[in-house]
Amino acid sequence: MAERYDAIIIGGGHNGLVNAAYLARAGLKVLVLERRHVLGGATVTEEIYPGFKYSVLSYVVSILRPEIIQELDLPRHGLTILPLLSTLTPLPNGDYLYRDDDPHRTRRDIARHSPRDADTYSEYSREMYFMAKAVKSLLGMVPPDLGSLHPGELRRLQQLASQFLGMGERRLYTLVKLMTMSSAEFLDEWFECDPLKATMSASGIIGTFLGPRSPGTAYVLLHHYMGEIDGVFRAWGFAKGGTGSIAEAIASAARALGVQIRAEAPVARVLTRSGKAEGVVLEGGEEIRARLVVSSLDPRRTFLDLLPGEALPDDLRRGVERYRFRGSSGKVNLALDAAPDLTCMPGDGPHLRGAISISPSVDYIERAYDDAKYGAFSHRPYIDVIIPSMIDPGMAPPGKHVMSCFVQYASYQLRQGTWDEQREAFGDAVVDTLSEYIPNLKRILLHRQVVTPLDTERMTGLTQGNIFQGELSLSQLFFLRPVPGYAQYRTPLRGYYQCGSGTHPGGGITGAPGRNAAMQILKDLRR
Amino acid sequence: MPIPSPFHPRLAELCRSQEWRNWAGYLSPATYQHSYDPEYFALRNSAGLIDVSPLFKYDVLGPDAARLVNRIATRDLRRLSVGQIFYSPWCDDDGKVIDDGTFWRLEPQRFRITAADPNLHWFQDCSRGLEVEVQDVSRAVAALALQGPNSREILNRAIAGADLDSLAYYHLTAGAVGGAPVTITRTGYTGDLGYELWVDAAGGPALWDALMKAGEPFGLTPTGLAALDIARIEAGLLLIEVDYISSAKALTEARKSSPYEIGLGWAVDLEEPSFVGRRALALEHARGSAWGFVGLQVGWSELESLFAKADLPPQVAGRAARDPVPIFHHDRQVGQATSRAFSPLLKKYVALGTVERSYARLGTRVDLEITVEFARQRVPATVVRRPFFDPPRKRS
Numbered sequence: 001m002a003e004r005y006d007a008i009i010i011g012g013g014h015n016g017l018v019n020a021a022y023l024a025r026a027g028l029k030v031l032v033l034e035r036r037h038v039l040g041g042a043t044v045t046e047e048i049y050p051g052f053k054y055s056v057l058s059y060v061v062s063i064l065r066p067e068i069i070q071e072l073d074l075p076r077h078g079l080t081i082l083p084l085l086s087t088l089t090p091l092p093n094g095d096y097l098y099r100d101d102d103p104h105r106t107r108r109d110i111a112r113h114s115p116r117d118a119d120t121y122s123e124y125s126r127e128m129y130f131m132a133k134a135v136k137s138l139l140g141m142v143p144p145d146l147g148s149l150h151p152g153e154l155r156r157l158q159q160l161a162s163q164f165l166g167m168g169e170r171r172l173y174t175l176v177k178l179m180t181m182s183s184a185e186f187l188d189e190w191f192e193c194d195p196l197k198a199t200m201s202a203s204g205i206i207g208t209f210l211g212p213r214s215p216g217t218a219y220v221l222l223h224h225y226m227g228e229i230d231g232v233f234r235a236w237g238f239a240k241g242g243t244g245s246i247a248e249a250i251a252s253a254a255r256a257l258g259v260q261i262r263a264e265a266p267v268a269r270v271l272t273r274s275g276k277a278e279g280v281v282l283e284g285g286e287e288i289r290a291r292l293v294v295s296s297l298d299p300r301r302t303f304l305d306l307l308p309g310e311a312l313p314d315d316l317r318r319g320v321e322r323y324r325f326r327g328s329s330g331k332v333n334l335a336l337d338a339a340p341d342l343t344c345m346p347g348d349g350p351h352l353r354g355a356i357s358i359s360p361s362v363d364y365i366e367r368a369y370d371d372a373k374y375g376a377f378s379h380r381p382y383i384d385v386i387i388p389s390m391i392d393p394g395m396a397p398p399g400k401h402v403m404s405c406f407v408q409y410a411s412y413q414l415r416q417g418t419w420d421e422q423r424e425a426f427g428d429a430v431v432d433t434l435s436e437y438i439p440n441l442k443r444i445l446l447h448r449q450v451v452t453p454l455d456t457e458r459m460t461g462l463t464q465g466n467i468f469q470g471e472l473s474l475s476q477l478f479f480l481r482p483v484p485g486y487a488q489y490r491t492p493l494r495g496y497y498q499c500g501s502g503t504h505p506g507g508g509i510t511g512a513p514g515r516n517a518a519m520q521i522l523k524d525l526r527r
Numbered sequence: 528m529p530i531p532s533p534f535h536p537r538l539a540e541l542c543r544s545q546e547w548r549n550w551a552g553y554l555s556p557a558t559y560q561h562s563y564d565p566e567y568f569a570l571r572n573s574a575g576l577i578d579v580s581p582l583f584k585y586d587v588l589g590p591d592a593a594r595l596v597n598r599i600a601t602r603d604l605r606r607l608s609v610g611q612i613f614y615s616p617w618c619d620d621d622g623k624v625i626d627d628g629t630f631w632r633l634e635p636q637r638f639r640i641t642a643a644d645p646n647l648h649w650f651q652d653c654s655r656g657l658e659v660e661v662q663d664v665s666r667a668v669a670a671l672a673l674q675g676p677n678s679r680e681i682l683n684r685a686i687a688g689a690d691l692d693s694l695a696y697y698h699l700t701a702g703a704v705g706g707a708p709v710t711i712t713r714t715g716y717t718g719d720l721g722y723e724l725w726v727d728a729a730g731g732p733a734l735w736d737a738l739m740k741a742g743e744p745f746g747l748t749p750t751g752l753a754a755l756d757i758a759r760i761e762a763g764l765l766l767i768e769v770d771y772i773s774s775a776k777a778l779t780e781a782r783k784s785s786p787y788e789i790g791l792g793w794a795v796d797l798e799e800p801s802f803v804g805r806r807a808l809a810l811e812h813a814r815g816s817a818w819g820f821v822g823l824q825v826g827w828s829e830l831e832s833l834f835a836k837a838d839l840p841p842q843v844a845g846r847a848a849r850d851p852v853p854i855f856h857h858d859r860q861v862g863q864a865t866s867r868a869f870s871p872l873l874k875k876y877v878a879l880g881t882v883e884r885s886y887a888r889l890g891t892r893v894d895l896e897i898t899v900e901f902a903r904q905r906v907p908a909t910v911v912r913r914p915f916f917d918p919p920r921k922r923s
Contacts, residue, residue, distance in 0.1 A: 069874045070827055075916070080872060082568050102561040240572050353565070393573055393677065398744035 005031045005290040007521075008280055010267045010306070011500065013041025013460075014247050016296030018514030019499040019521075020261075021072050021254035023294075026518075026527045030259045031288065033280065035266035035461065038244070039251050041296075042460050042467060043509055045244025049447035051397045054333040055242035056449070057456060057467065059386060059404040060084060060355075061509045062236060063226045064246070065140065068511040072253040079249035080240035082391050086354030088345065089199045090437040096344035097195045098351060114193040124190050125225075131175055132225035134167050139226070139505045139512050142520050143479040143487040178218045179474060182211075184362045186218035198359040202382055205408065207468040207507060209326035211369030212362050216474050223472075223508070236355070240392045246509060270295075270306045270496060277496035280306075292521065296500040296514065298462060298469035299323050299482035303491070313492055319483030323502075324476060327412035327453030327465030328372060332430045334403040335396070335447040340387065340438045352390045358383035358433060368409055375415025377426045380433050381407045400446075405430055412453040412464040419454035426450060468507025469500050478504055489517040490524070497521055529554045532580040533669035533731035537739075541749050548752050551581040551643075556751035563846065564871070566754035570717050571872055573746025574675035576738060577755055579716075579723065580731070582628075583645055583665045587638040591657035594801070596630055596638045598653050601786055601808070603799035607632045612697045612712055615794050616786045617649075622807030623774035623783035625649060626767060627791065629714055631699055639664075643767045649775070653803060669731035673738060674721030674758075676920055677745040682722055685741035686711065691722075696922045704730070704737045716755065718762020720920040756847040760868040760879060763822055763913030765789055769849050770820075770865045770879055785811055788881065790820030790913070819887025822913035823854075823864060825876040825895060830906050837900040843876050844869045854882055855894040855905060861886045864895055870915060877915050878908065886910070 009020045012034030024030045038044055042057040061081055069079065086100035097113060099106040103122065111118035144156045164172060177186060183204030187197040204217035211217075239246045251261060270293050271279040279289035295302040303312055303320045312320075345351050359365055359382050368378035384406040389396035396402045407430050414422060427450035435441045453465025462469060470476055479487045482502045489497050499517035501507035529549040532538070538556055546557040555578065558566060569575040587595055597604045600615035607613050609632050616627040628642040640650070650661045673682060682691050689702030689711055699712040707730040715721035726734050739747060759766065767773055774783040785808060786795045796802075797809050827841075834841045847868035854862040862882030869876045878895060886893055889912060894905035 066827070066874055075873045080568075080572055082572055083564055083871075085562070085564065100561075101564070105561070350560075350565075391572075393744060393746040 003288075005029050005288070007031070007292040007294060008033060008288060008290040009294045009296060009499070010280065011035075011041060011296035012039040012247070012251070012261060012263065013296055013500070014043040014250055014509055014511060015500050015514035016041070016294075017247060017250040017254050018068060018072075018511040019294055019296065019518045020259045021250060021257055022515055022518030023521065024254060024257040024259045025071075026522050030254075031290070032254070032259060032261040033265040033267050033282070033288075034261065034263045036459075037264050039261065039263060040244050040247030042456070042462065043243045043247045045242030048333070048449050049335045052335040052400070052402050052447065053242050053388075053395045054402060054449060055244065055388060055404055056333065056451065057331055057460065058243045058509055059238075059331075059388070059406060060236055061239055061243070061246065062223060063139070063508065063510050065510055065512050065515060067140070068515055072250065074249045074253060077249040077252035077256070078241075078245060080245075081237040082240055084236045084238055084354050084386065084391070086351055087199060088342075088351045088354060088356045089195045089359055090342055090344040090356065091195055091360050092436065094343050097193070097199065098345075100350065100354065110193065110196060113196065114191070117191045117193045117196060120190050127171075127174060128222065128225045130167065130171050131178060132222050134164060134171075134175060135222055136226055137163065138478060139510070140516065142489065142516055143481070143504045145485070145488060146479055147485060178222065180215060181218040182213045182215050183217040183221050184212040184366075186221070194361045195359070198362045198365055199357045201362060202357060202359045202365060202384070205365070205369075205382070206384075206406070207329060207466065208471045208473055209324075209328040209372070209409075209411070210473065211366045213366055219474055220472055238386065238388060238391050240394070242388060242395060243509065250511070267306065269308070270493075272308065272311055272493060275492075276494040292495050292497065294497040294499050294517065294521065298325070298466075298500055299498070299502040300325070300463045301461060302498050302500070302502070307493065311493055316483055316486055316492060319486070323482055324471045324473070325412075325464035325466040326471055327456065327462075327467075328410065329406060329408045329465075329467060330377070330410035330426060330453060331451040331456075332405040332407055332427055333449040333451070334405065334431075334445060336401040336403055336441075337444040337446050338399065338440070339390075339401055340403065340444070341440045342438055344437065352387055354386070356385040358385065358437065372409030372411040375411055375413055377410040377422065377429065378408070379429050381409060381430065383407050383430060383433060385434070405434065410453055412457075412466075419452040423450050423452050423455075426452060469502035472506045477506060481506060489520040532578055533728040534578045534580065534671070534735050537732055537735045538578060538749070542751075546751075550752065551583070553581040555581060556749070557753045558751045559749050563751060563753035563757075566748055566750040567757055567871060569746060569748035569750060570675045570719060570754060570758045572676065573748065574673060574677040574681055574742060575717075575748050575750030575754065576735070576742070577672040577674065577750045579670045579672045580728075582670060583642040583663070584668050584670075584725075585640045585642065585647065585650055586662045586664050587640060587650070587659060588636060588662070589657075589659035590636060591654075591659040592636045592638050595650070595654050595657050595659045595661070596640070597799060598801050598803060599640070599650060600630055601791075601795045601802055601804065602630075603796035604630055604632075605799065609633070609635060610698055610700070612699055612714060614697070616791050618786065618802075618804030618808065619774045620804055620807065621774070621783070622785050622804035622811060623777075624771060624786055624789060624791070625773050625775050627765065629712070631712065633699075644773060644775070667728055668725050669728045669734075670726075671724045671734065671738065672715050672717075672721060673724060673747075674715045674717040674719055674750075676720055677742070677747070678721050681738065681742040681745050681747055682711070685737045704734050707733060709734060716762070716764055717758040718764065718914050718916060718921060719758070719918060720923070753846050757868045757870065760847055760866050760877065761870050761872065761914065761916040763879065763915060765791075765820075765879070766866065770881075784818065784881070785816060787811060787816040788818035788820065816884055818862070818881050819884045821880055821882055821887050821910045822915060823878040823880060823893070823895060823908040824911045824915070825878065826907040826909070827876065830876060830897070833897065833899050833904050833906055839900065844871075852896040854880055854908075855896070856886055861893065873916060875915070879913075
């Protein structure tokens with residue numbers, strides 16, 4: 001007997017689940033359909049090697065919206081976010097740059113490299129606070145429609161304009177610089193210490209196919225500061241149990257609100273009739289009907305794969321075809337027999353409980369980008385390392401460890417060979433690079449999982465393996481995301497919505513697209 | 528001057544922050560590192576080790592031991608079997624709370640009482656006419672609290688001869704570390720899975736070392752009072768001199784509280800005929816209490832807008848606050864919040880407090896005073912169920 005739903009959510013990643021939970025909270029009967037056997041999409045923990053839990057893809061939480069944590073009562077459903085308090089940048093000469101939550105200690109360590117930068121650091125943080133504050137209010141809102149003459153839309157535009165103009169002239173200039181400059185140039189205006197600039201600039205390139213000297217990357221630096229301006233919510237955290245536990249907590253909250261979730265239920269296409277979505281057809285042929293269909297998949301899958309070609313207006317079809325994915329990163333997960341020992345800071349210590357950033361200089365990262373520009377992976381890549389088992393001992397057997405390595409660059413399109421041929425060589429480049437700073441690494445290495453952009457695409461369906469469902473560059477943000485005119489979670493098809501990271505405010509484990517889309521849907525339903 | 532506890536050699540080595548508090552006359556770390564954060568998260572994520580030696584401990588023994596503890600506790604300890612522990616307040620003749628603590632039955636005629644304040648004199652007063660001896664073992668017995676989700680695994684590895692898997696919540700057992708006997712109680716002040724370990728003071732450091740060694744791969748972290756304070760508020764647990772004032776110390780009648788007024792009505796067993804304060808409490812029970820103890824959850828969006836008006840993010844994170852603030856209903860003050868904390872786990876700003884009884888019902892909306900940029904403001908809060916955080920593992 002065919003059940004009828006108010007809403008079907010395609011994709012059980014964290015945004016799909018958040019969307020489902022909010023719709024169910026408003027009284028809708030909701031079904032989530034996930035292609036894989038495990039929920040979470042890119043927010044997934046898997047035990048690939050017995051006893052060792054890998055956060056296979058995403059590995060830290062940046063700005064999971066506080067209102068989502070509170071409204072869905074996620075801690076009661078098992079969510080524990082543990083703070084990542086430090087960033088260590090080991091240097092090839094055996095020195096290091098160490099920053100943590102103790103401002104005095106951080107100042108002292110920066111001062112070893114540059115006494116001037118040590119002072120500038122806090123001035124810079126304050127300035128970024130104001131930048132992030134101006135931009136933060138955009139995260140939780142449905143982007144305005146620039147073309148609309150609807151009074152409500154005009155009012156929203158006016159509010160936005162006055163908010164930015166209210167920053168004051170000097171800060172507005174800084175914001176415009178952030179929007180237009182490269183992260184390296186922007187940081188050059190503040191700092192002289194190369195490892196400091198390099199490590200900070202790295203957060204401007206994550207998930208993009210751009211280098212630290214590419215214009216537009218400065219803006220992404222802001223995402224580092226978003227968490228801090230919530231006052232009590234931190235910038236970076238690690239979810240106990242790995243990122244999969246975030247998806248599980250949201251799924252548990254969703255189920256408690258009445259959401260039904262089916263795994264191993266791949267959707268083949270959306271059922272449409274006279275300009276309206278009516279449900280979905282699974283790959284096995286099963287048809288499921290619903291008043292609303294919400295896709296959490298990326299824009300290409302949402303519009304080109306799931307819909308019949310004639311359903312799309314030309315501007316949207318072309319916009320989606322031109323939308324830049326450009327997967328640029330890989331992930332290497334390591335199982336270790338013992339704790340890693342760093343040349344620059346031997347033995348145990350708080351530095352092993354924070355991030356370790358392989359970003360010794362801006363040139364280093366730019367060179368890593370050079371490799372990728374011409375269709376290779378970086379032979380000496382930028383690597384963002386965390387050791388989850390140091391923070392949550394349950395991630396590995398007692399005394400043993402898992403190491404999560406986010407690696408950039410790994411170009412989706414290779415000039416020579418295929419990723420299936422290059423996978424192990426890429427893994428070797430990562431392990432070799434890390435071994436320069438962690439001499440015992442090869443000796444304690446028990447297992448490695450190398451996730452190339454192609455693997456990411458195969459596993460999660462993320463086109464070209466882009467972790468953010470499309471690059472986070474200014475031309476693809478806010479009312480331009482995914483395509484101008486279609487940034488309000490709606491689609492030309494009535495009853496068909498988008499709620500993935502390919503919509504505003506983009507990727508990362510924020511839940512914001514899922515929640516914003518739910519707000520829009522409920523508004524349209526007048527709930 | 529505070530004195531060192533039996534664990535001081537270890538604490539002093541590890542307390543890098545040099546931030547000490549005076550707990551009942553003992554030097555007690557507030558935090559070990561720059562921030563209490565890792566310690567708080569250890570309690571909720573792995574395990575924390577807390578020196579709780581400053582608690583007062585009394586052994587009660589003799590043919591009338593059971594009669595004495597029944598006279599003291601408001602709970603019916605006739606039902607307390609050997610190996611079991613009850614938490615209970617105790618009261619004066621007027622039914623006002625003197626202190627609260629745990630009562631353990633070690634043997635049919637041997638009990639232990641733990642207390643926050645010195646109580647020897649009171650216990651001896653209560654024993655008049657009974658064949659029983661009360662010994663103050665506070666200094667002779669050192670104690671550690673091992674709290675957090677990994678505490679059982681750590682203890683299983685550190686302690687010989689104890690069957691921890693079958694040790695139920697609020698029960699005790701015996702074990703040994705390096706041949707020295709240890710009493711293990713499944714108790715704690717964090718509202719999480721946890722144990723407390725009791726040894727002869729001289730054996731303290733050896734116990735500390737054994738636990739730290741076994742706990743290393745399980746994230747065991749020495750934990751100070753700043754982290755503990757947040758955890759106990761999340762667990763909805765009272766603190767004497769903060770959430771209520773001992774009737775033995777109160778300067779006015781108004782400052783005294785009955786168990787009913789501090790959320791401990793469940794621990795008053797009026798069926799038990801002999802305890803001190805019973806008559807007064809029976810009267811109060813029949814008539815109704817003046818005050819009720821509540822957990823409050825502050826409305827977050829309202830809090831954010833209050834701070835936003837001052838162009839600031841909400842500034843409530845950090846250590847737990849112990850300075851009382853008024854609670855209002857419309858414009859009338861109806862009580863006070865005595866403990867407040869931002870829960871790093873729940874991402875909620877919560878408080879414990881006392882209100883006039885008619886405002887103590889779940890779901891009641893009140894206003895809490897909060898200072899924003901030096902100006903007193905009021906923020907809406909709702910009476911919610913305590914504990915704020917109650918993981919199933921606490922009892923599992």
